[in-house]
Amino acid sequence: MIEQALTGHRNYWIWSLALLAMVAGAFYASALQSADGFVHTGMGNNAIWGLYHAQLPFLASIAAASLAVLVPGTLQKYSFLARLAPLAAFLGATASAMSLLFIAADLGMQRRFLTLLLNPSPGAPASWQVPLLLLFLALTLAVGWAQVGAVQKGVKQPAWIRSAVMIAIPAGLALPVISAFMLAVVPGSELWTSPLLAPRLMASGVAAGAGIMLVMAVAAEQLAGFKAGEEALERLAAVAAWAGLGSLVLTGIEAGTVVLGNVTAQTSALGLLYGNSPFASASLFSLLAGAAAIGLLLVPSLRRSSIAAASLGALLAFSVWLQSGLTLILAGQVREGLATVDYAPALPEILLTSGVWAGAVLLITVLLKITASAQLEREGL
Amino acid sequence: MMNNDRRDFIRKAGIGLLAGMGAASGILTGGGFERTTSAAWAVEPGDTGRRWGMLIDTRRCREGCTLCIESCHHTHNVPDVSSPAGTVEWMHKEDGRELLGSACPSTAALPALCNHCAEPSCARACPTDSIFRRTDGIVAIDYHRCVGCRSCMQGCPYGEVSFNWSDPRAALKNPSVDYPTRQRGVVEKCNFCSDRLARGKKPSCVEACPEGAISFGNINNPSSEIRRLLESNQTLQRKPELGTRPSVFYII
Ligand code: SF4
Ligand code: SF4
Ligand code: SF4
Numbered sequence: 001m002i003e004q005a006l007t008g009h010r011n012y013w014i015w016s017l018a019l020l021a022m023v024a025g026a027f028y029a030s031a032l033q034s035a036d037g038f039v040h041t042g043m044g045n046n047a048i049w050g051l052y053h054a055q056l057p058f059l060a061s062i063a064a065a066s067l068a069v070l071v072p073g074t075l076q077k078y079s080f081l082a083r084l085a086p087l088a089a090f091l092g093a094t095a096s097a098m099s100l101l102f103i104a105a106d107l108g109m110q111r112r113f114l115t116l117l118l119n120p121s122p123g124a125p126a127s128w129q130v131p132l133l134l135l136f137l138a139l140t141l142a143v144g145w146a147q148v149g150a151v152q153k154g155v156k157q158p159a160w161i162r163s164a165v166m167i168a169i170p171a172g173l174a175l176p177v178i179s180a181f182m183l184a185v186v187p188g189s190e191l192w193t194s195p196l197l198a199p200r201l202m203a204s205g206v207a208a209g210a211g212i213m214l215v216m217a218v219a220a221e222q223l224a225g226f227k228a229g230e231e232a233l234e235r236l237a238a239v240a241a242w243a244g245l246g247s248l249v250l251t252g253i254e255a256g257t258v259v260l261g262n263v264t265a266q267t268s269a270l271g272l273l274y275g276n277s278p279f280a281s282a283s284l285f286s287l288l289a290g291a292a293a294i295g296l297l298l299v300p301s302l303r304r305s306s307i308a309a310a311s312l313g314a315l316l317a318f319s320v321w322l323q324s325g326l327t328l329i330l331a332g333q334v335r336e337g338l339a340t341v342d343y344a345p346a347l348p349e350i351l352l353t354s355g356v357w358a359g360a361v362l363l364i365t366v367l368l369k370i371t372a373s374a375q376l377e378r379e380g381l
Numbered sequence: 382m383m384n385n386d387r388r389d390f391i392r393k394a395g396i397g398l399l400a401g402m403g404a405a406s407g408i409l410t411g412g413g414f415e416r417t418t419s420a421a422w423a424v425e426p427g428d429t430g431r432r433w434g435m436l437i438d439t440r441r442c443r444e445g446c447t448l449c450i451e452s453c454h455h456t457h458n459v460p461d462v463s464s465p466a467g468t469v470e471w472m473h474k475e476d477g478r479e480l481l482g483s484a485c486p487s488t489a490a491l492p493a494l495c496n497h498c499a500e501p502s503c504a505r506a507c508p509t510d511s512i513f514r515r516t517d518g519i520v521a522i523d524y525h526r527c528v529g530c531r532s533c534m535q536g537c538p539y540g541e542v543s544f545n546w547s548d549p550r551a552a553l554k555n556p557s558v559d560y561p562t563r564q565r566g567v568v569e570k571c572n573f574c575s576d577r578l579a580r581g582k583k584p585s586c587v588e589a590c591p592e593g594a595i596s597f598g599n600i601n602n603p604s605s606e607i608r609r610l611l612e613s614n615q616t617l618q619r620k621p622e623l624g625t626r627p628s629v630f631y632i633i
Binding site for chain 1 (some may be wrong): 508535
């Protein structure tokens with residue numbers, strides 16, 4: 001199947017080379033970091049975690065979101081989501097792989113990465129993160145690959161796929177919960193100890209994940225001749241809209257509780273997000289853009305136009321990334337005597353982060369191309 | 382450095398937040414006069430061994446004196462990093478109200494160190510069990526296992542864990558042979574002088590204090606000197622409401 005990745009139009013090559021250039025930037029930044037540590041980043045006692053760690057809750061929730069399509073598309077007979085199942089599997093795999101890279105990038109002692117597997121401490125939620133990510137990566141990659149292979153050969157899916165997906169369900173659902181629990185162990189950090197954090201990550205993750213899958217499916221349709229089916233696309237758009245609405249409601253309930261309770265520690269934490277703080281513009285933009293995208297996705301005519309739906313899906317995903325990626329970590333770590341609001345990522349940090357994202361987009365591009373070609377080949381028979 | 386950072390943060394975060402955080406620091410540390418009760422040194426079932434603890438008599442602590450800090454940092458090869466974003470500290474002095482909350486009548490700078498909590502949240506945050514509570518109550522760090530993820534720094538509500546953002550060996554002027562040096566990329570903090578206790582010595586800061594303001598001992602032992610002092614004085618702990626059960630106490 002790999003050979004299909006190596007044939008393509010000029011635009012495909014330009015796109016891939018541009019992404020590769022960004023990946024090269026990440027290699028450069030990571031070489032700098034292995035030589036000199038974090039001195040080339042904006043992190044320090046003012047910001048204990050930075051851009052790298054800020055990706056993790058978002059990515060965990062995206063990995064979990066892939067189950068929303070993978071499970072019905074694989075386990076149900078005659079589901080119209082079946083065609084999208086490999087896309088969802090590849091999204092889950094990519095998000096897990098990115099998480100692992102960002103975890104590695106954020107270690108002061110990168111050569112001790114394996115310690116995370118060899119010396120876990122089960123009472124600490126953070127210990128579960130890497131093993132679960134590795135498991136989820138292996139399962140989703142194997143499932144996606146086998147599904148594409150089955151489409152290409154025009155045979156039924158191998159039976160083990162069902163068991164693999166069943167194992168992936170608890171592993172995937174655990175990822176955002178672990179992300180929230182890792183933050184919940186910090187007493188006195190009001191943004192992190194909220195019991196609504198895990199459900200909020202899950203709902204917003206499903207919304208963003210469905211948004212990203214919309215973009216993937218529509219891009220594969222427009223550019224590679226993949227056929228997702230109108231029904232499947234509309235279903236994705238509806239999932240994004242309703243999950244997004246759910247996450248907005250949870251955010252509102254949480255803010256309402258804090259405002260009514262009027263406990264100073266909690267209201268000042270909320271103020272860090274929406275009050276007079278440097279994080280306010282990102283938080284408010286995320287809230288407004290998310291609400292707008294969700295509102296528009298609820299309009300049936302917009303939802304049925306694949307380009308409009310994909311653009312709204314992308315906007316929704318971006319707004320969720322701002323909220324459960326950036327501000328959750330960067331604002332959440334601001335505490336007395338500890339981190340301050342005073343953090344700006346440095347260039348190598350940005351290069352590494354965008355390089356990992358570019359690598360992920362490249363991987364998804366190649367996988368989509370393989371998926372589309374497999375489908376085309378089958379239909380050409 | 383802590384104070385500067387905080388001032389900086391307040392300035393940057395603006396007046397609205399200033400009001401919020403200012404009040405929050407009072408409430409977080411117990412709005413009323415939250416004195417320590419004997420529950421703070423009660424022996425938990427299953428925890429019958431030693432529990433090392435410390436009591437700092439702030440009435441005796443001299444204004445402007447930093448002998449305890451210097452002695453600790455020299456003994457343990459704690460690097461002297463100049464940039465505030467990279468400071469490493471095992472012990473430092475902080476404004477009494479920052480440390481103990483609005484209940485504290487003193488605004489003098491008081492010594493602060495790891496509290497060797499009986500319920501350490503730093504340890505719950507560590508994915509590799511590299512920061513852990515020993516059976517004698519000391520919360521220790523394994524520098525050879527730490528992966529440098531800094532979860533414990535986030536996890537400690539007192540900000541008592543430091544990370545080696547730069548090479549610590551380069552920032553040692555006069556290294557001591559009594560304790561190993563660390564590498565860039567791992568965390569460190571006060572070890573309650575477990576190295577010296579093993580050699581039958583008292584903690585370095587205790588010995589260095591010319592006023593004898595710091596007492597150290599096994600708080601699980603009802604006949605120890607520290608227990609006698611705890612039972613006969615009004616004491617405070619840092620942020621007791623967080624459930625970490627600190628083993629460092631302050632007489633105000
Ligand atoms: S003071 Fe902080 S570092 Fe020390 S034991 Fe308590 S939580 Fe851990
Ligand atoms: S920095 Fe080291 S000691 Fe701290 S949580 Fe990470 S691995 Fe554990
Ligand atoms: S007990 Fe030892 S390690 Fe801790 S502050 Fe005192 S001298 Fe330093």
